Amino acid sequence: MESLDLRVLADALAWHQAGHAVTLVTVVETWGSAPRPSGALLALRDDGHLSGSVSGGCVEDDLIARTRASVRSGDTSTKSTPSMVTYGVSKDEAARFGLPCGGTLRLLQEPLMDTAWLKELLTRTAAHELVTRTVHLPTGRVTLTPGLRTSKARFTEHEWSSTFGPQWRLLLVGAGQLSQAVAHIATLLDFAVLICDPREEYASAWPHQSARVNHLPGMPDDVVRDMQPDAHTAIVALTHDPKLDDMALMEALKSNAFYVGALGSRRNQTARKARLGMHFGLSEIELSRLHGPVGLDIGAQTPAEIAVSIVAHIVEHKYCAGATLSANKTIAESSTRCCL
Structure with missing residues (x-):
């Protein structure tokens, strides 16, 4: 698009x-x-x-x-x-x-x-x-x-x-139906959409018409690290597989990405933060940057509705933090910002 x-x-x-x-x-x-x-x-x-x-x-x-x-x-x-x-x-x-x-x-x-x-x-x-x-x-x-x-x-x-050209990047971890809906909306808003999913059965099922979506090979942690997320990058984990999502999040939460989110219930997010802190050594400040459940609470149920809530939340934070963050801002500085 x-x-x-x-x-x-x-x-x-x-x-x-x-x-x-x-x-x-x-x-x-x-x-x-x-x-x-x-x-x-x-x-x-x-x-x-x-x-x-x-x-x-x-x-x-x-x-x-x-x-x-x-x-x-x-x-x-x-x-x-x-x-x-x-x-x-x-x-x-x-x-x-x-x-x-x-x-x-x-x-x-x-x-x-x-x-x-x-x-x-x-x-x-x-x-x-x-x-x-x-x-x-x-x-x-x-x-x-x-x-x-x-x-x-x-x-x-x-x-x-x-x-x-696309001045904002969105990395989606997972190539399922929800990611397809998020990618469609995000490209309408001029995001450069990147997809990472090492599961061949999901990656191969991506619609061919999504020509403006780039698929990045490799495991999620390597992809996040190699793309060097900056203050114009959002990262959202949507596989619903803790092994893959956690790999991406352990790198994303240490990066300069202006938005990091993950799919899952509040109970799952609590367990996720405990794992990330215990096994991967993430600090409380880093864990506090995780948006989970991801998206705005609008009562969304279908993949398209959930996609709307996710992209809307990203856009909210894009204008809240992204417009004023410079490339040399630290994670500690950016994590204290809030939307007015």
């Missing part, structure tokens, strides 16, 4: 190849309660069709109207360099476009002329690479460089840069 931004870029490429004039519109700066964050992307076709959103519908109608007016007037010429447009400078304009609380958007408009960079970006992100795209504003020249999960969008007088 493609992320929203990558789907917008794929639509832009397809439209351009079909002979349409296409403009990419990006939110580069916001003030007040802007409806969409910096980096939100929209592709606008010469006949008014669009993909994506820069305001949740507030200013898109105006952008479409301008495009259609140009077509009706016969002015189909397109500037070859980027331009800036701002919505919501005054209270009256903010009210006119439905921007909440006087919010203001600054948008970068890029006529899509050269698609070589776009083809390369889509190819590299399809291979699970993180790619930073930098636009030189005076000329419109685009350069692509390797991205980092800690990369943030940046806007200056001369440049705009943003990163495409």
Whole structure:
């Protein structure tokens, strides 16, 4: 499953190849309660069709109207360099476009002329690479460089840069039905999903259409250790086999992963923590990081419902801890954080 931004870029490429004039519109700066964050992307076709959103519908109608007016007037010429447009400078304009609380958007408009960079970006992100795209504003020249999960969008007088690809990782230990449901939802939310299950009968049964899920060979403890979990990594043990789950957890709870969870009842979790402390020497601080039973308590019963509760809990902690943790934070520091 493609992320929203990558789907917008794929639509832009397809439209351009079909002979349409296409403009990419990006939110580069916001003030007040802007409806969409910096980096939100929209592709606008010469006949008014669009993909994506820069305001949740507030200013898109105006952008479409301008495009259609140009077509009706016969002015189909397109500037070859980027331009800036701002919505919501005054209270009256903010009210006119439905921007909440006087919010203001600054948008970068890029006529899509050269698609070589776009083809390369889509190819590299399809291979699970993180790619930073930098636009030189005076000329419109685009350069692509390797991205980092800690990369943030940046806007200056001369440049705009943003990163495409999965910035958050989710390792699922176990390839059963529940893991399939969790993986499906997580990919919709732009997680790079990794699966570890040394049981061949489970790994071989994974749906072929899950092309964006990477399967990692080996035993769970080795996989967790080798992937070097950071503050943008979540790890969830779902095999229901204590031997496999405990192997993953003994490494995960010592890592910098922002979320570690395990399937099982409260009684099983109590027994699990006793095993991990007694046999693997994990400290009380490390054990306190384990979310078990995993997920939010929403009364979930089916695999799909349980998957919703798990991913929702991960997202909650992603914004609670992940947004403020830097790569050099220690486990002791991160374990004291809580969601407000």
